[in-house]
Amino acid sequence: MTPELTALALAALLQYAQFVAYAVPANRDLGPGYTSSARDRPPSRDMAPVTARLGRAFDNHFEALILFAIAVGVIQMSGQNSALTAACAWVYLAARLCYIPAYAYGLRPWRSLIWMVGFGATLIILVSALL
Template structure:
């Protein structure tokens, strides 16, 4: 399996892994524990870092389709090489850093990292045109 496809796999895992801080925050609300019967109601009550964790998790779902499309475009058009590998890796690293920056509330830096991740997706989509 190619490196970009491994990055796609890792990004897919991040859809679930970014839920972990949200679940921790939910479990800590008033000591009630995680409410699996009504998780969305409980998520709506999150404040502070818990609310930011939820936003980071939701944003991963928003970012994933564009990245997946970019990787799949490079695979279908058989565009390979170091540039595609770097772009795929940059996206994964940017998403990890984005989540951390969201949790610690560094909003300006988080936005810059988001732009880097978004730019890597656009570059992946354009890669076949640049060959």
């Protein structure tokens, strides 16, 4: 497996880990009655700030993961894998790992800078395919 595909597989597993990191405290904060319901009404209690941030970080990774998967797919299918694209794939994964605690603990401006590193790494992979 190429480094880019390995990073993509690990990024997908990270999404599962983020789900657990968010779902467990959300279930505790909102109660299983609400979290197992159809959620037709707003919750009767609020989530803790860290729990809510973990949920937003989880959602953000879905958005970033789509672009990263496209970038890896394009590089992979075009056979244009290189040391640069491999490095960018690992940078993306490292950035996403760092993003979770940065978001959860409200580390500003670091959260945004970390996000930009991962986003930039994905962009470089895509641009590399077009050059």
